[in-house]
Amino acid sequence: MRKGTSEDVRRENLTAVLRALMVGGNMSRAELGRLTGRNRSTVASLVSDLAVLGLVDEQDPVTDGTVGRPSHGVALSTSVAAFAVHPEVDALTVAIVGLDAQVRRKVRHEFKQIPSMMDVVMLASTIMAAMGADDSGFRITGIGVAVPGLVRTVDGLVRNAPHLEWRDAPLGQAFAEAMSLPVHVANDAQLGALAERDYGAGRGVSDFVYLNGGASGIGGAIIAGGALLGGAHGYAGELGHTPVSGSDRVDTVGIPGSLEAEVTREEIVTLLGGGHMDPEALESALLSDRSDPVRAAVARQHGYLAIALGTVVNVLNPERVVLGGFLASLLAYDPQGLRAALEARTLAPAMEGVDIVSAQLGANLLLIGAAHRALEPLVDDPASRSWGSTD
Amino acid sequence: MRKGTSEDVRRENLTAVLRALMVGGNMSRAELGRLTGRNRSTVASLVSDLAVLGLVDEQDPVTDGTVGRPSHGVALSTSVAAFAVHPEVDALTVAIVGLDAQVRRKVRHEFKQIPSMMDVVMLASTIMAAMGADDSGFRITGIGVAVPGLVRTVDGLVRNAPHLEWRDAPLGQAFAEAMSLPVHVANDAQLGALAERDYGAGRGVSDFVYLNGGASGIGGAIIAGGALLGGAHGYAGELGHTPVSGSDRVDTVGIPGSLEAEVTREEIVTLLGGGHMDPEALESALLSDRSDPVRAAVARQHGYLAIALGTVVNVLNPERVVLGGFLASLLAYDPQGLRAALEARTLAPAMEGVDIVSAQLGANLLLIGAAHRALEPLVDDPASRSWGSTD
DNA sequence: AGCCATTTGTTCGTCGTCGCCACTAACCTA
DNA sequence: TAGGTTAGTGGCGACGACGAACAAATGGCT
Numbered sequence: 001m002r003k004g005t006s007e008d009v010r011r012e013n014l015t016a017v018l019r020a021l022m023v024g025g026n027m028s029r030a031e032l033g034r035l036t037g038r039n040r041s042t043v044a045s046l047v048s049d050l051a052v053l054g055l056v057d058e059q060d061p062v063t064d065g066t067v068g069r070p071s072h073g074v075a076l077s078t079s080v081a082a083f084a085v086h087p088e089v090d091a092l093t094v095a096i097v098g099l100d101a102q103v104r105r106k107v108r109h110e111f112k113q114i115p116s117m118m119d120v121v122m123l124a125s126t127i128m129a130a131m132g133a134d135d136s137g138f139r140i141t142g143i144g145v146a147v148p149g150l151v152r153t154v155d156g157l158v159r160n161a162p163h164l165e166w167r168d169a170p171l172g173q174a175f176a177e178a179m180s181l182p183v184h185v186a187n188d189a190q191l192g193a194l195a196e197r198d199y200g201a202g203r204g205v206s207d208f209v210y211l212n213g214g215a216s217g218i219g220g221a222i223i224a225g226g227a228l229l230g231g232a233h234g235y236a237g238e239l240g241h242t243p244v245s246g247s248d249r250v251d252t253v254g255i256p257g258s259l260e261a262e263v264t265r266e267e268i269v270t271l272l273g274g275g276h277m278d279p280e281a282l283e284s285a286l287l288s289d290r291s292d293p294v295r296a297a298v299a300r301q302h303g304y305l306a307i308a309l310g311t312v313v314n315v316l317n318p319e320r321v322v323l324g325g326f327l328a329s330l331l332a333y334d335p336q337g338l339r340a341a342l343e344a345r346t347l348a349p350a351m352e353g354v355d356i357v358s359a360q361l362g363a364n365l366l367l368i369g370a371a372h373r374a375l376e377p378l379v380d381d382p383a384s385r386s387w388g389s390t391d
Numbered sequence: 392m393r394k395g396t397s398e399d400v401r402r403e404n405l406t407a408v409l410r411a412l413m414v415g416g417n418m419s420r421a422e423l424g425r426l427t428g429r430n431r432s433t434v435a436s437l438v439s440d441l442a443v444l445g446l447v448d449e450q451d452p453v454t455d456g457t458v459g460r461p462s463h464g465v466a467l468s469t470s471v472a473a474f475a476v477h478p479e480v481d482a483l484t485v486a487i488v489g490l491d492a493q494v495r496r497k498v499r500h501e502f503k504q505i506p507s508m509m510d511v512v513m514l515a516s517t518i519m520a521a522m523g524a525d526d527s528g529f530r531i532t533g534i535g536v537a538v539p540g541l542v543r544t545v546d547g548l549v550r551n552a553p554h555l556e557w558r559d560a561p562l563g564q565a566f567a568e569a570m571s572l573p574v575h576v577a578n579d580a581q582l583g584a585l586a587e588r589d590y591g592a593g594r595g596v597s598d599f600v601y602l603n604g605g606a607s608g609i610g611g612a613i614i615a616g617g618a619l620l621g622g623a624h625g626y627a628g629e630l631g632h633t634p635v636s637g638s639d640r641v642d643t644v645g646i647p648g649s650l651e652a653e654v655t656r657e658e659i660v661t662l663l664g665g666g667h668m669d670p671e672a673l674e675s676a677l678l679s680d681r682s683d684p685v686r687a688a689v690a691r692q693h694g695y696l697a698i699a700l701g702t703v704v705n706v707l708n709p710e711r712v713v714l715g716g717f718l719a720s721l722l723a724y725d726p727q728g729l730r731a732a733l734e735a736r737t738l739a740p741a742m743e744g745v746d747i748v749s750a751q752l753g754a755n756l757l758l759i760g761a762a763h764r765a766l767e768p769l770v771d772d773p774a775s776r777s778w779g780s781t782d
Numbered sequence: 783a784g785c786c787a788t789t790t791g792t793t794c795g796t797c798g799t800c801g802c803c804a805c806t807a808a809c810c811t812a
Numbered sequence: 813t814a815g816g817t818t819a820g821t822g823g824c825g826a827c828g829a830c831g832a833a834c835a836a837a838t839g840g841c842t
Contacts, residue, residue, distance in 0.1 A: 004404045004429060005829055006397055006798050013800090030819060039801050044820070061808080061819085068818025069808040150740050159740040207623045222706070224622070229615055231708025232598045235741040238705040243698060243736070246637065253738065307634060311702055314629040315613070317622025345634070347644065349541050349550040350626040396800055397827050404829085421790060430830050431790070452790090452837080459789025460837040784842090791836070800827090807820070812813100 153234030156185030189219030191369030310345030544625030547576030580610030582760030701736030
């Protein structure tokens, strides 16, 4: 959009082809042409360029049973990938994720105690160095880091990650010094929303709200007009701290009566008998317990959720609300109940046609989101040689 | 973004030149080149095209005192314009507004009683027909209508305009049948925000929240990433109905404890002695009254405003908050007070660097916004001959 | 007054990119 | 095996931006 020359057209067309492959999966050149609206010869030239760049592989024509000359297959390269790093209170996950959103390598390291920023940087760097060893055959374009907290996106400064107890931690800078790769740090919920947009519950939806309930709190992100809404510095989407009650219960950052303070996984777990539960166990335990205390607790949490979501629906007029983590379980327990609570708190037209659904992507959600954030510059400008000259 | 051909480049460049003139005012060809980053010869060609299309006028070179050959002046055509229509409870305003955001003609008609949709359409059509008489010399490209209510933007269906008492009124369709011009209907606050973005308090700011307090209620709109956030159907921005208290006072659509129910112009006016007051009178009366009851009322309204704005700041991370109407007066009464109230309800990083300012545009705000909405298709594709062939 | 540096207008040739067309290749159907 | 259909291939033309060379118009300096 900046300049205005014919090379920009080329770049746009290259990304169009790449994006089509990423969201639509591998396909034939002919399909690619139909999907992108480009001419046969243009597509041929584009694909050829991408093949030279090592981003796609052209395969032999394959007969698919229909009439006509078979078209060449085009597949995303399996070697182009990015690192995904996801630090949590109790563990660090590092992975290599390809352009095709497949997780190729994955290492999880448990922590005995809350890690410092430097713990994470050192350990992740070591793991990445081991993973990206020369014979691995991957062409790594960058590092995407998903952080549970507020992140200033320009430089990857972690402003506040309450559970990790990091404040103003220069994570982006530290990674940049440790590894000679472009680093992209972002909020975990935002990256999750991006992954859901491309591969999950947000496919084809240009306006949706994503809300994830984890053990540690509630994170949110907004997709508006097909793009992640970042705001001025990248802090947008913080729905967890919306005030929903007059109570003095505080959340992780000290705000009383906020959504995160009132809607907690912990309360549900305790009611169900306590103990350690993974998400699936929690959901099945919850769904099979229709006792009065549980019903009441869910209804109460639905009420609070509806207050926060109601505001967001009024303000953003989304097409869909995607709930992840234990919020998805809360939804599954009584979908009509949550919907009714929400309808009572929204303008009728804005709520019309809004569907409330569960997130579709599982454990790899954040890894895909983080890696794809790191792959984004490559996708946006495939011909720029600033990335891997690993050959 | 759709196709990917060289004609798209031309279109984008034409738009870039036109936009530069609209936001930067008339300027020389050389400045235009610097601003848009295009080559000398390219700019010459673009301007020439636009001149042929009748969108700009090329003027003789003017010496500006600097060394070097003087550059031709380029001025937006004063004849290209659009109709702006603004129905209110007590009046209808119709205007002709040019590409340069100047209001060229303006007619206001008072109503004795609340007008029906058909009243508005008939009267506005008559006025427009009179204004756009052949000898007027204007080249009208369309009609922009600013409606105080929820509007489905695709077809201009007014879902709910509480003060006008319109429900599901097919305003867009009615205008389209009455006048053979493209019609664009939208929410008034959204159009106001667009005008503030281009010519007022939002210049150069890509993420801001606009909140306007009128006699009838509170309307809002969001500019995110430089563009109006419309949402799935165009209802986005409805901040007036955010719940901010547990009271049972209801707003115009019947939601209890909402911002619009608690923060009212009426309460302030009553405290100041009542009577009819125009915005300026209200502001000066308010600012000169530092009595306890007024202080208390303002502080209370600030508190509620802070709750609603706090959520929005957390969720959208804007760079600026723009307050219009009596909300601007409320701000002027005690800027630090409002800021402090807001800071208490937001995440510190998200609130950092946010400035709270008054709207800059006055009475013509909505007319400019509405007309520019109607001019948008022309600006986005200046060469498409689908508009006026009035010559 | 005359000369130079500076800036811009103007013209023309070049280059990159896409679409179209004609032809060929590879498949299905009958 | 012939005809229809679909896609790959390569050449050509169109379009648009850029850069270079030259001309024009100004201010500054001697």
